[in-house]
Amino acid sequence: MHMADALVSPAVGGIMYACSAAVAAYSVRKIKLEADPLKVPVMGVMGAFVFAAQMINFSIPGTGSSGHLCGGMLLTALLEPYASFLTLLSVLLIQCLLFADGGLLALGANVWNMAFYGCIIAFFCVWKPVMKNGLSKGKVVAASIIGSVLSLQLGSFSVTLQTLASGNSELPFSVFLGVMQPIHLAIGLVEGLITAAVLIFIYEARPELLQAPQTEGRKNRFSLKKVVIILGIVAVLTGGVLSHFASSSPDGLEWSIEKTSGQEELEAEGDIYERAQSVQEKTSFLPDYAFKDSDTSAGTSFSGIFGALAVVLVCAGVCLLVKWIQKRNSKA
Secondary structure, eight states, X not given: OOOOGGGSOHHHHHHHHHHHHHHHHHHHHHOOTTTOTTXXXXXXHHHHHHHHHHTOOEEETTTTXXXXXXXXXXXXXXXXXXXXXXXXXXXXXXXXXXXXXSOSTTHHHHIIIIIIIIIIIHIIIIIHHHTTTOOOXXXXXXXXXXXXXXXXXXXXXXXXXXXXXXXXXXXXXXHHHHHHHHHHHHHHHHHHHHHHHHHHHHHHHOGGGSSSOOOTTOOOOSOHHHHHHHHHHHHHHHHXXXXXXXXXXXXXXXXXXXXXXXXXXXXXXXXHHHHHHHHXXXXXXXXXXXXXXXXXXXXXXXXXXXXXXXXXXXXXXXXXXXXXXHHHHHHO
């Protein structure tokens, strides 16, 4: 659901930057890293996992479309809403700047559509109410599916509103909405099942990592170090190996644009679009997750592993920044 710059006007792009920045600033204030030392390593490894998982598009049978994990529901179940929002923001930032995945002008919209709904809304509207009276395997599965579907439905609806507000005449609102919602319902269901599978592993291995009142009698079977190592290995294998088997079909947003406008992608003209594209051309040394001017498959593997490591470093940087800001505020 990574929007390209051509889908948003400069005004809408600016408003969405302001909205996403406000949520990020609030998250920095609310996140409690000192009180939960487990959060820092989990942020890094889960950010890497989500980055790698987003490289794998899965086919939606009978549609000619595909989808990929957004990861908001998965992150928020493990990290709580504010740490998960900052983690997914880090993933989207790396994707935009290093891989030209999603437009730079549209980055604020992409953060809002995926991280705000997937991390903040899904936690407070689904995960927290479902887990109110304690964990169970059935609750984990139900919350994973409901939360994933809800966040993708809200995100896809938000995309249509943003294109409408941008005055995009090639994407009539009612028609665009009519194709966006059903395809992202299907994608949300698949994401929910993937999310449930990962969270069930956590539930069985180390239930204390899940953001929910702990059920009496459940014990941690694996150490935190072992869980982090397992998830790290899975992230590397996913980005470095499994990414080669991703579906080549257009994702839900691209498919919806083609169905609505008859074009595979839209073009936008203007100085601000050219500047944004120029910046991305300079920063993205692995555009579309491949080596520049090369068709070798090694570029995909390198992108998956390098990108996952980059996310870990950015998440670590975010944690250091949060600690510095909170320490400074406590002295003020």
